[in-house]
Amino acid sequence: MRVVVIPCFNEGARLDDRALLAFAVDDVHLLLVDDGSGDDTLARLQALAALAPTHIEVLALPRNQGKAEAVRRGLLQALEIGADVVAYLDADLSTPTTEMTRLLDVLVAQPAVEVVLGARVALLGRQLERSQLRHYLGRIFASAAATGLGVAVYDTQCGAKAFRVTPSLRRALARPFTSRWAFDVELLGRLLHTVPVDAFEEVPLLQWRDVKGGSLRPWSMARAGLDVLVIGARHRLKLDR
Numbered sequence: 001m002r003v004v005v006i007p008c009f010n011e012g013a014r015l016d017d018r019a020l021l022a023f024a025v026d027d028v029h030l031l032l033v034d035d036g037s038g039d040d041t042l043a044r045l046q047a048l049a050a051l052a053p054t055h056i057e058v059l060a061l062p063r064n065q066g067k068a069e070a071v072r073r074g075l076l077q078a079l080e081i082g083a084d085v086v087a088y089l090d091a092d093l094s095t096p097t098t099e100m101t102r103l104l105d106v107l108v109a110q111p112a113v114e115v116v117l118g119a120r121v122a123l124l125g126r127q128l129e130r131s132q133l134r135h136y137l138g139r140i141f142a143s144a145a146a147t148g149l150g151v152a153v154y155d156t157q158c159g160a161k162a163f164r165v166t167p168s169l170r171r172a173l174a175r176p177f178t179s180r181w182a183f184d185v186e187l188l189g190r191l192l193h194t195v196p197v198d199a200f201e202e203v204p205l206l207q208w209r210d211v212k213g214g215s216l217r218p219w220s221m222a223r224a225g226l227d228v229l230v231i232g233a234r235h236r237l238k239l240d241r
């Protein structure tokens with residue numbers, strides 16, 4: 001079973017019920033995590049789960065804890081219900097579900113791969129719609145992350161990642177992340193202590209778009225930038241095991 005965790009915080013206006021329902025078929029299950037939203041997100045998620053009770057489950061966190069903890073709690077629950085592949089995906093579907101499917105399929109097609117990361121690389125023939133400013137900020141962030149982790153990762157912040165369920169993954173999720181927004185880097189760092197670098201695969205996305213209405217503020221971005229430096233230093237000193 002493949003379980004895709006979708007963290008949702010005040011997503012009432014952005015949720016695409018139809019796309020999510022169409023995605024939750026066959027062995028793809030959705031675990032929708034309400035991160036203590038103040039709007040109608042939880043009711044919307046519950047209504048969606050009622051339409052496909054065998055394929056969609058809701059985890060309601062009683063108060064807002066941030067994307068890092070919402071994803072971690074979702075992934076832990078996915079492990080508990082017996083998933084052999086888990087993933088996470090942003091609720092705004094900036095990465096469309098068809099692209100998430102492609103990431104999941106890599107784990108089926110390539111048994112040696114354990115971690116699949118969506119990478120936003122603008123190439124001719126691909127549909128990548130991203131503001132210039134965000135692109136360049138993202139490049140600086142990813143370069144800092146790659147230096148800190150000591151591996152040539154191109155895009156750490158794409159909200160679409162998939163993992164084979166292994167003891168290494170369980171261990172990497174056992175403790176809360178220290179960073180609210182740079183947690184993807186923290187997770188990769190924890191995994192890199194035991195998973196060989198060739199078991200990581202970045203997959204350039206064919207489609208990705210900036211979806212307005214998110215709540216990531218400039219202050220959070222600056223904080224994430226600071227966090228990535230600390231995470232890199234801790235990783236090199238092996239303090240993040």
Ligand SMILES: Nc1nc2c(ncn2[C@@H]2O[C@H](COP(=O)(O)OP(=O)(O)OP(=O)(O)O)[C@@H](O)[C@H]2O)c(=O)[nH]1
Pocket residue numbers: 006007008009010011035064065066067068070089090091092094159210211212213214215216
């Ligand atoms: N902002 C925010 N998002 C959260 C939180 N908890 C879970 N999320 C989810 O994390 C995902 C990414 O959030 P976004 O606000 O879209 O962040 P972003 O795409 O980096 O930034 P935007 O360009 O503003 O959309 C979404 O699925 C959110 O619902 C939280 O506490 N704050």
Ligand SMILES: [Mg+2]
Pocket residue numbers: 090092094211214
């Ligand atoms: Mg977004």
